[in-house]
Amino acid sequence: MLWISCLRAASLVLLLLPCFPGQKGGENEQQTDVISVWEGDSISITCSRKNLEEVLGTYLTASKKELTVLYVAREGNSYIPPELAHRLNYSEEGKNLSITLHNAQQSDSNIYQCSTYVMRNGHHNKLFGKETIVVVKAQTSGVLEQSPLYVNPQPGQSISITCAWNSAYEDFYLLKTLMQRERVLHVSSQNVSTISLAFANRLGYSKEKKKIVVTLHNLQENDSGIYVCAGVLKNVSSLSVSESGTMLLIKDVEQADCSNNSWVISVLTIIVALLFATLICCTLYCVNVKKCFQKRKSHTVSNTVSNTVYEDMSYSSRRNTLSRSNHCSLSN
Structure with a gap:
């Protein structure tokens, strides 16, 4: 019965093991980038390009203004609108084109689109890349x-x-x-x-x-x-x-089901400790029972042998007495 109790406790711990916190692996969802800055901050956008040998030029456009913010040709020539020339710079590192717009203004809030012109099979193709929504927050707007x-x-x-x-x-x-x-x-x-x-x-x-x-x-x-x-x-x-x-901000409340809260970890730690103690008790109990059983068995065998010898000696004694008695009677 004690082993059954131990088995039940072990099963409980196995059922609670999924409650322990662990690292979650997941897939990253491809989404539109969102950048939120205050007026006066800088905005950084990176356009990633594939197959550079096919790329003829790279564009960054503001879709809501229908404005070309930057154009960089394969030969290294570039175009920046005059109103942005003093606030915009860029750098090329391998396949990435990094663009920084300084001293952000609320009018810079827009949806920016990366795109490239490539030459494939003798034809010019326009490929659209990452979309970035830029939100520039002013201290006061009222709009x-x-x-x-x-x-x-x-x-x-x-x-x-x-x-x-x-x-x-x-x-x-x-x-x-x-x-x-x-x-x-x-x-x-x-x-x-x-x-x-x-x-x-x-x-x-x-x-x-x-x-x-x-x-x-x-x-x-x-x-x-x-x-x-x-x-x-x-x-x-x-x-x-x-x-x-x-x-x-979602409140972190304790729930009845398995969660990754610290109190759950504490409870499970106590359960594991109790289970370990129970297993030790089970082991010691079974060892004592085995020794006791062996002791009793040895004592029983000893008593059996002793009784057998005693009975045998009693029988022999009685036999000798009878034999002597009969001998005497014949003599008379």
């Missing part, structure tokens, strides 16, 4: 108001983010700009929406002329970050962004 500034929900709960402009807008973006940078939601001027895979089936929104409300459902710990509203106003080429965004 876009966002609320709330801070929320601290528990896992599984929902929150709503409200973005309001002082005039009608066309394209809308909700961007996550801290740690994991991604485009959470894009609603085009044709009312076509694109939602990131991370929030698939967990995001809803309602749209008005000057306001949009985005609701995030079933929040998880890795949803924590800063969410920034951005949009393109009518007849304006650049993005307008909120001043501070919404800081979302």
Whole structure:
């Protein structure tokens, strides 16, 4: 019965082992890059190029302005617009073209696209590369108001983010700009929406002329970050962004199921210690039982042999007595 108890305890520990924290391996999702800076900071964008021998030239364009920010030809010639010449520089390192825009201004908020012209089979082809959304936040703008500034929900709960402009807008973006940078939601001027895979089936929104409300459902710990509203106003080429965004911090609460909290590790450590102690007790108990059993067996065998010898001697004694008695009677 004691061994059965030990087996049950071992099974419990094996069931709880998946609760121990471990490294998670996963696939990296290919997403649009998001860069969020304050006015006066620098913006760094890297364009990666493949098969350099085919590349005739590399472009960085601002899609909402339809502006060529930089063009670098294979021969080393380059073009930079006059209004950016004093703020932009670049460097080439192998397949990467690194571009830095200094003294960022709110008008630099835009969607930047890397592209290359290549020669293949005697024809010119344009290949589109990485897309980067740049958000330059000003200390005061007044164009876009966002609320709330801070929320601290528990896992599984929902929150709503409200973005309001002082005039009608066309394209809308909700961007996550801290740690994991991604485009959470894009609603085009044709009312076509694109939602990131991370929030698939967990995001809803309602749209008005000057306001949009985005609701995030079933929040998880890795949803924590800063969410920034951005949009393109009518007849304006650049993005307008909120001043501070919404800081979302998911509370780290203790849950009934397996989690990676420190208290779980402590409990499991105690269980392992108790199991180890129980196994030692089982071993010692079984060793004592075995010794006791061997002792009893030896004692039983000894008693059996002694009784047999005693019985044999008794029988012999009686036989000799009978024999002497009969001899005497015959003599008479």
